[in-house]
Amino acid sequence: MTQPSLDHSVAAEKEGKLLIGVAAGLGCALVLCTLLSIAAIVAALIWTLQGQLGPG
DSSP states (O other): OOOOOOOHHHHHHHHHHHHHHHHHHHHHHHHHHHHHHHHHHHHHHHHHHTTOSSOO
């Protein structure tokens, strides 16, 4: 019984591309979340300084 030979370089290349794609997607999501958080903090500070946020 012989097993068919697998081309490991092709499989490794596909796996590498998949991992790069996943990492890029996670990095993009992280950057977007960071930017949204910064925007929310800046907006809250502006509203606080203008007296529109908080009691009174």
